[in-house]
Amino acid sequence: MTEVSQSPLGRPAVHESALGHVTGSARYVDDLPEPAGMLHGLPVGSPVARGRLVARRAERALAVPGVHAVLFAADVPGHNRIGPIVHDEPLLAEDEVFAEGQVVALVLGDSVAACRAGAKALELEFEELPAILTIAEALEAGSLLAPPHEMRRGDVAGAMARAAVIVEGELHTGGQDHFYLETQATLAFPGENDTLHLESSTQHPTEVQVACAEVLGCARNQIVVSVPRMGGAFGGKESQASQFAALAALGARHTGRPVKVWLSRDLDMTMTGKRHPFWSRYRAGLDARGRLLALEVELVADGGWSVDLSPAILDRGMFHLDNGYFVPNLRFVGKAVRTNKASNTAFRGFGGPQGMAVIEEVLSRAAERLGLDPAEIRRRNYYGDCPDEHGPENMVDVPVPDGEQTSAGASVISLVRARCLTPYYQEVPHCRLPRIHAELLARCDWEARRAEIAAWNARSPWQKRGLGFMPVKFGISFTNTMLNQAGALVLVYADGSVQLNHGGTEMGQGLHTKMVAVCAHELGVTTAQVRCMATATDKVPNTSATAASSGSDLNGMAVQAACAELRERVRPLAAELLGTGPEAVQFAGGAAHGPGGRSVQWSDLAKTAWMRRISLSAAGYYATPNIAYDRTVGRGKPFHYFAYGAAAVEVEISGLTGEHRISRVDILHDVGSSLLPTIDVGQIEGGFIQGVGWLTGEELVWDAKGRLLTHGPSTYKIPAIGDCPAIFNVALLERAEQDSTIHGSKAVGEPPLMLGLGVVSALRQAIAAFGPGEVELGIPCTPEAILRAVVKQRAAAVTRAADAAE
């Protein structure tokens, strides 16, 4: 046999659009050649957080040179209400506005400048109404977006009574702007017979299609949505691209001309929702060795003014209140509140980071009380058995009904005893955290560095270092089971070249690069022979958003199915040409290979297949098996599997200014058998730094009237290059194949973001070095937050010294 193992899988790869990126030839929506007669559409937002819209007059705006039309809610021919779960968002405001930046009007003009002048001349009058601007105000007013959700197990009160340590408090985590470098943009081209083609920067072309069809009052087959690529999305273009696309569609329908809606950075940041700020009240009981006995959490998400995806985000927050730790007795109550802010939305992690932040706070505080190493307290709580922790005092005591079973048919009591049952009754089989933990601690020289840092801190009165630890377990699947499906359409031309269509969108994460590799592997062609097409609703219908880290998992399986079908169709022909049996033919490297070194080029095979009238296109489809979640009882198997990882983070802080620097990061992450390791490492590094941004410098500030003050990069500070640690070691867990996924790989988009919580762990360690007692550190950990925490520790040190002197 010849060497035919030329699969691109598992090998170093560069991004499939890299050449276009570095030459400027990669086109984004705003870069597309503007069609003749195109108008610009400028959404005009409410200046007030809540108010009655008492007057809207467009006469003066229409008199501005270059302005063609001004559209209000009454100009919508179909439904004015859109929204991904509940249709509760007026595309254009009706009688009342509920947030600053809520779109009231669309100005259409020859140029953006003309639209801006038109917007300025627009006469809008509002009667301001009292607004709800914080979670506390919303709870007080009972302003909920959905009924509370609850998960419970065992006897919380009994377990708390037995606890050696009780940790209770409140935690607030802030919002985060997506700050995708490319702002929201859609270009709509009207076609004949009231059809419409849209080029949109969206993670969810199907939802854009649906929204446009509903707003225009037409069937979905009249609308085609295509996504050239996105300049970043991170969840911000999952549901919230639809509104701006629908405005472009409305403008195009109204004027009969192509319309582009593109947001300036300041408009984008003002109008679009962000990561949900969360507030929680928690109470945890732990034994003397730092093991969790019980956890009670009230978890509240600030959904902003409309439902958007908030219930699902809250669910995922609750699903990750356990992170990687077994919680025997628990009661979790989740609420999503309605406030008069931009409607908060999906953002990488989708509530998971906010949930995890709570239990990490609990364990950090418990470790500070018990004098435990931050890594060690976490290790003692991982799912699964820790063999060295056996002993009567560690027997888990959870009263659960006899004979109770999980939805998968396993005995609840035996899973509890084995410490591998989540709060939502899904089994955690073979938790990989103990293994990752041991390997990472050895790799990063944890023990020796802890000792070195302690010695350094003893000699440094004003600057202190800290070494923090953060494990992550993240559930993979859309928790709305229905969404876990995907499709692909693969076309082979008679010269052997391949067009690959799949339902996933490219936002920079390397999905297309991976899908090309999966396709090339399956057909046995080279990646150069495969062209990945712009994602379009006329190629693959009814797609789910490219979200929940699921892009490769779902679309990869669909691509594999389509390609396998094509390959098997031509296999008998290849066997005939090679003079061998079908089972002896191997497809690799752009050829079909038979015994004795014989081969036939894929291009020849394709041409012959065409001449023999063999169909050379195929669709593939995939639906994740065996997942279900019953939200009414808070139980089920919402996740196909879990992704794992851990980070060790070292920081140095100044006790004078509260500034900090991350000096070193070591990450060991589980991506299963990596489809493309170079792409996965990029996701891990980028996710980590994005998480660090959320937890440190990225601070959203509103004024007392609910108007966003930080709406551009001059005031909202995402990490810059100097925030990247000088030492940044990322490794992929070896021998980590995952059952029943595409080539044993695992999702990688979201989980690494939560590794960023390691910076909080590290900062707490450094702050603790300034004085005794528990650290009180607010999130985001800006210089001000750190300085406040240091001042408190230093005061405690002074008090202790004074006490000792007496």
Next chain:
Amino acid sequence: MSILRFHLNDRPIEDAEVPPTTTLLNYLRQRAHLTGTKEGCAEGDCGACTVVVLDAETDPAAPRFRAVNACLMFVPMVQGRRVYTIEGLRQNGALHPAQAAMVERLGSQCGYCTPGVVMAAFEACYREDLHEPWQLDDQMCGNLCRCTGYRPIRDAVHMVAGTCPEDLFKRRRAEATPAALEFVRASAGRCYMQPTSLAALWAAIAERPQARLVCGGTDLALLVTQRYQDLPELIALEGVPELRGVGRAADGWFEIGATTTLTDLEAACMGPLRPLTPLLRILRYFASRQIKHRATVGGNLCNASPIGDLAPALIALGAQVVLRSAAGARTLPLEQFFLAYRKTALQPGEVLAAVRVPEPSPGARMAAYKVSKRRELDISAVAAGLYVETCPEGLVTEVRAAFGGMAATPARARGLEAALRGKPWTEATVEAALPALAGDFKPMTDHRGSAWFRGQVAENLVRGFYLETAATPRPDLPPRPAATVRLEVVP
């Protein structure tokens, strides 16, 4: 000279129509149909619009490439010059090394920041003064990337920085001669004039007394890109050679021309201005390379922002400003230049021509500090310039403590200074003097920090200054400091 003329990717451009306050970014994307250069923010803070300008005017003996933010430049600012964009880098189909490194190191994910990153890296390729790793951070800190976390970008830039490839661009640089910067477009009520001599400047000012002065434009252009204002009459100072450059006056004072860019000032601080270490220290975290390439010393002072970073450092150094008009010149201590929030002592017809700084006395302790939410490319919450001289007996004979972010203008802490003057320079003196700061300033709370934070940090910077200068009277900023104050570990 009413026609805009420049070379775009080595192709000559002539445009008699384009409105002069059109930004270079909009010109490239809308008129030249080069969409590789992106708009990410239109405020000079993301770098997606980075292009490179070949500058042979500042120092005809050493032409250089300057990475700049196209979003903050009005088109006449490239008059006569060569501009390179991402589309112009490939030569005969081959990627430029800066492009190839970004591909090889997976420096692009979504790709939207990438053209800007490549252009900043392009400048780095041809820099011959890159010696330290931190300089790469300085070079690249004006390019935000939301996807990669920067590690691969840093690796890619490291690969190519300072390699000075023998190529067309190096030849273009070697051949470059000073461009004809003159540009005059004037009509009733509107003008954009870029004179090229002091005499022509006075004539222009006399002709258009209402015109606003502009040089680098990094602040003024925001009125156009963020507030959508019309700037009908502008006079640009960039072409006037008498206002630019660094030297030493007959009386031994250092003189810094008002239109000296911050990168040129930074370079001078590593050379002839070496005694002024606090300036170098503040320039490191002043802004991005792109901004520092356009922003000028005079612009930073004339916009009279309460948080202009140079002011506290220069006040602490005892700087004066030279104000010139057609009628003559006058000199003021810098702290008297700031009258109120964004209001200066400039009279109609006057131009800030230069900043004069005395040579610090040999034993003086001095440092400048800046605290902001993000270390790089951020606006200060608090900035400080501190200067202390002591007599042989150890008593404080001269003290200047200037702060930004604490009041409506950059200002000296007179109460604190009084509490220190004449006292022994000891920790006890400093601690006893610090409460005076509360009387000097009543800082405000905003999105950059609370009044509590500003007050606490101002105090701590004085504390840190005492501790830091105890070991080294004129501390340099370390390469990658954890904080603005460098405190060595006690052995």
